[in-house]
Amino acid sequence: MMNKKIGQQSIQFANPPIIISTANIGGPKEKEGYQGENFDILMEDNINGFDSWEKCESYMMEQVIAKAAEKANKQVSEIECILAGDLLNQLMSTHFAMRTLQRPFLGLYGACSTMAESILISSMMIDGGFANLVAAAASSHHDAAERQYRFPTELGVQRPPVAQWTVTGAGSSLISTVGDGPRVVGATIGKIVDMGIKDTNSLGAAMAPAAADTLLCHFNDFGIQPSEYDMIFTGDLGMIGKTMVIKLCAEHGFYLSNNYQDCGCMIYREEQDAHAGASGCASSAVVFNGHIYKMLQKKQYKKVLLVGTGSLHSPTSYQQKESIPCIAHAVAIQA
Numbered sequence: 001m002m003n004k005k006i007g008q009q010s011i012q013f014a015n016p017p018i019i020i021s022t023a024n025i026g027g028p029k030e031k032e033g034y035q036g037e038n039f040d041i042l043m044e045d046n047i048n049g050f051d052s053w054e055k056c057e058s059y060m061m062e063q064v065i066a067k068a069a070e071k072a073n074k075q076v077s078e079i080e081c082i083l084a085g086d087l088l089n090q091l092m093s094t095h096f097a098m099r100t101l102q103r104p105f106l107g108l109y110g111a112c113s114t115m116a117e118s119i120l121i122s123s124m125m126i127d128g129g130f131a132n133l134v135a136a137a138a139s140s141h142h143d144a145a146e147r148q149y150r151f152p153t154e155l156g157v158q159r160p161p162v163a164q165w166t167v168t169g170a171g172s173s174l175i176s177t178v179g180d181g182p183r184v185v186g187a188t189i190g191k192i193v194d195m196g197i198k199d200t201n202s203l204g205a206a207m208a209p210a211a212a213d214t215l216l217c218h219f220n221d222f223g224i225q226p227s228e229y230d231m232i233f234t235g236d237l238g239m240i241g242k243t244m245v246i247k248l249c250a251e252h253g254f255y256l257s258n259n260y261q262d263c264g265c266m267i268y269r270e271e272q273d274a275h276a277g278a279s280g281c282a283s284s285a286v287v288f289n290g291h292i293y294k295m296l297q298k299k300q301y302k303k304v305l306l307v308g309t310g311s312l313h314s315p316t317s318y319q320q321k322e323s324i325p326c327i328a329h330a331v332a333i334q335a
Contacts, residue, residue, distance in 0.1 A: 004127070006159025007221025009189050009214075016183035017126035019119075019333070020176045022289035023067035025060045027142075027168035030286065031206050033268045038290035039169075040067050040194055046143055053144035057086060057093035057170070061139045062100055064172035064289070070136060072174050079103050079174070083122050084137035085114040087145050087166075089314075094139065103135075106328040112207075112236045113190070114133040115171060115285040116329045122175045123184040123331070130176045138274035139170035140280030149200065149315060163201045164238045164279035167267060171285030173293075182296040185303075188218040190311070194244070194325040200311075200318055202240030204276055207309040211237060212248035214307055218330050219254050226256050230301045233292065234328070235284035235309040236264035238277030263287040284308050297335045303334045 005010045025041040036042075043051070044055075050056045059083065069076050082101065085108040086093045095303040098105045118136035125131045143153050145166040151157040175184070193210035212236050219225065226232060226249075237245060242262040249256050263284045264277035295301040306329055307330045333335055 009217050010221035011124070011187045013123060013127040013185055015127050017123040017177065018179050018183050019173050019174045019293065020179035020181045020269045021062045021068045021072035021174045023071060024162040024286045024289040025064050025169055026286055028165060029272065030169055030267060033272060035267055035286060035290055036074055038294065039286070042073065044157065046292050052087065053141050054321045055094050057139050057141040057144055060095040060170040061094055061097035062177040064170045065101060065137055068172040072211040074174070075102055075134070076103065078133055079135050080131040081106060082135045082137065083108055083118040085109050085118065086139045087111060089146060093141070099314045106291055109161050110308065110327060110329065111310030111312050112279060112281050112283060113308035113310030113327055113329050114234065114281045115288060116306050116331050118279060119173055119175070119184060119331050120187045122191065122328055123187065126177055132174045135172055135177060137170065137172035137287050138281040138285040140166055140168070142166040142168045145280060149178070150272065159275060160202045160203070162240060163275045164204060164236065164264060164277050165268060165274035165284060166280035167278050167282035169282035171282065171289030173289060177297055181207045182333045182335050184331055186222065188214055188221060188330040189304045190214040190328040192325045192327055194323050196323045198311060198321065198323050200324065203279060203311045204238040206324040207246060207311050207326045207328070208237055208241040208244035209248065211241070211307055211309050211328040212245050214328040214330050215245070215249055216252050216254060218305070226259065229259060229303050229305045232256065232260045232305045232307065233287070234307045236279040237262045237309055238264040238279065241275050290333040296333060301335065303332065306331050306333065
């Protein structure tokens with residue numbers, strides 16, 4: 001049997017799973033940003049006729065999974081397992097979405113790394129022969145997340161310049177043993193990195209060391225340079241975290257150049273006042289399942305590395321004055 005483990009923390013898939021379709025959804029602020037033309041579904045407002053932000057987020061999760069299935073000419077009932085998560089306590093929005101979809105389900109919490117984590121574990125299921133068709137998905141909602149982690153948006157609490165804007169949106173990838181599309185060829189599982197930062201408004205700085213740790217491990221495990229990839233994307237480090245990752249990798253002899261971008265810097269325009277950029281599970285979910293996937297389909301990108309970044313604090317850990325543990329997972333995808 002082929003040993004699929006590479007180096008310390010990485011995997012090379014023997015039968016690379018195929019991403020046969022993707023779908024994403026966004027709100028009005030996302031529509032006005034750089035990715036406006038790359039959404040499958042757009043909502044007119046952040047509540048979309050529901051009576052809570054959380055119900056709206058459940059709707060987004062349901063819609064992207066159903067849309068990804070529709071685009072692949074599949075029925076939701078053909079999906080053998082859904083791996084998904086969001087930012088809320090007990091994966092609230094995801095669980096209520098799964099109540100409607102009625103498919104076998106594994107809930108994942110990796111904070112904003114959840115999209116990459118779900119693709120990674122889905123690919124392991126497919127490559128291992130445990131399923132033939134799996135959906136990976138993640139969602140976040142600005143108002144729901146702000147209420148849980150910081151302050152209800154109705155209070156109008158001023159945000160510091162280092163803060164990022166949680167994306168209202170969701171994305172889903174349909175991953176299969178057969179079909180046409182980019183293949184997941186490798187992955188690196190991240191480990192917790194905590195540099196002692198306690199400011200939950202400065203999550204880009206908190207997550208950057210975890211992103212750098214996973215990137216360095218990936219390059220070393222596979223024996224490659226960053227130039228192996230047409231593009232490397234981190235999930236939601238924003239402007240501050242992105243700059244830090246470039247410096248941290250350079251200190252170890254790996255130079256990220258024009259082939260590196262952060263999804264959190266690709267969503268909102270400067271005039272939208274998102275401060276340091278975008279954040280949330282949906283930051284990487286909407287960009288990967290929209291723009292990046294389209295570029296892979298067109299073969300304008302031949303090989304990309306998606307590094308999902310997650311801040312694993314909770315309201316309780318913050319109130320107890322704990323520092324912020326962070327993680328990053330990487331998936332390599334080839335057209």
